[in-house]
Amino acid sequence: MALAKILQKPWLSSASVILTGLYYGTLDIWGDDWKWISEHKDLHGYIYSFLMLVTIIFVLCKCFIDIKEEKIKKDKEELLKKFLIFIKNVVQAKRTRFFDRVSRIEQSKRINFFDEITHPKDQIRFIMTQAVEFLEFYGVNRTHIEMTVLGTNSELGTWEYALVLDRQKQYTDPNIIMANTSLAKRVIDSGESTFISDLNEGVQQNLFYKSNRSDSVSNIGSIYCKPVTLKIQDKTYKYVFTLVSYGTYLCSPNDQQEANEFATLLDEIGDRVELELYLLAMKQHKK
Structure with a gap:
């Protein structure tokens, strides 16, 4: 749950993508001119591969969490609709019983309405x-x-x-x-x-x-x-x-x-x- 909250933060995936892009751009443009890059190409290759992997993981995890949360949201909406139907049916049943019992009372019959309609x-x-x-x-x-x-x-x-x-x-x-x-x-x-x-x-x-x-x-x-x-x-x-x-x-x-x-x-x-x-x-x- 805590990991999901962290991965949901939009700046995190954006930062990893931007950082990886900047790092790749630096290697591509100044890789042959800067000694700290040209003399350690293997190391920078590992670093870039690691950043790419982290970025892919962040993006995939965020997609998975978003899809899951969208499903939970839809399930809750369906549940709420079903519950509203439950409430509607309960009210409808009572209203129908009241109407049916009152409309069928004989004209000459003296009744206690509370006893007649309340069940x-x-x-x-x-x-x-x-x-x-x-x-x-x-x-x-x-x-x-x-x-x-x-x-x-x-x-x-x-x-x-x-x-x-x-x-x-x-x-x-x-x-x-x-x-x-x-x-x-x-x-x-x-x-x-x-x-x-x-x-x-x-x-x-x-x-x-x-x-x-x-x-x-x-x-x-x-x-x-x-x-x-x-x-x-x-x-x-x-x-x-x-x-x-x-x-x-x-x-x-x-x-x-x-x-x-x-x-x-x-x-x-x-x-x-x-x-x-x-x-x-x-x-x-x-x-």
């Missing part, structure tokens, strides 16, 4: 499926992705799975997760969303609670948790949205800049889930 669990499931498609475009196979929403309230006292991506799978007891040193426990205590690009790092820092599935892939993967807390009157509702990949990383575990950029995308997904969880808490409170 947060359906919307969260749609967000999850769209997130899977986005991550697949990013290069993460859907079989490696898992998403859950843990929920509780001040009266319930225990945690349960409010939503899961795959209802056929067996999941670790949520109360065990929240009773141990897990990322879900940490974020609900701190109130801040957290992304760990490497599960093994999370294990070492006592931030990730290992499961049978994570053990089966040697804790290779990434995890993101988003806490949501809402107090309605005298009752507090708490949720934790979790997105985790098993057997593959969501981004390079050694690139902090890439991890920060990906965390921003995950926060955008988490924010849309958070909005629906507010609605879910309101619906649950009405019952």
Whole structure:
């Protein structure tokens, strides 16, 4: 990375080309007149060959870096376009559901519009499926992705799975997760969303609670948790949205800049889930 930054400096390749050109011109014009050149032609031949080689290496390396950076730039543009499509689809799904339900209401029927059009669990499931498609475009196979929403309230006292991506799978007891040193426990205590690009790092820092599935892939993967807390009157509702990949990383575990950029995308997904969880808490409170 440091070498790439050095080679990207335009003055470096320009200086090597100019220096080599000046040196060649000096040898060509005054090579027979100046003794320090004419009497040491072999030495100057080696020096000139070295300068030529360095110049060629600089130019080739800069071309390679420029091509690579151009590809990264295009990939980021495509990723942003795909993410915008994800956002658009989420909004479109909600708008369509609102319109369809309202337009089909019988004329004589008295309804509660909030209950009629608000279906947060359906919307969260749609967000999850769209997130899977986005991550697949990013290069993460859907079989490696898992998403859950843990929920509780001040009266319930225990945690349960409010939503899961795959209802056929067996999941670790949520109360065990929240009773141990897990990322879900940490974020609900701190109130801040957290992304760990490497599960093994999370294990070492006592931030990730290992499961049978994570053990089966040697804790290779990434995890993101988003806490949501809402107090309605005298009752507090708490949720934790979790997105985790098993057997593959969501981004390079050694690139902090890439991890920060990906965390921003995950926060955008988490924010849309958070909005629906507010609605879910309101619906649950009405019952």
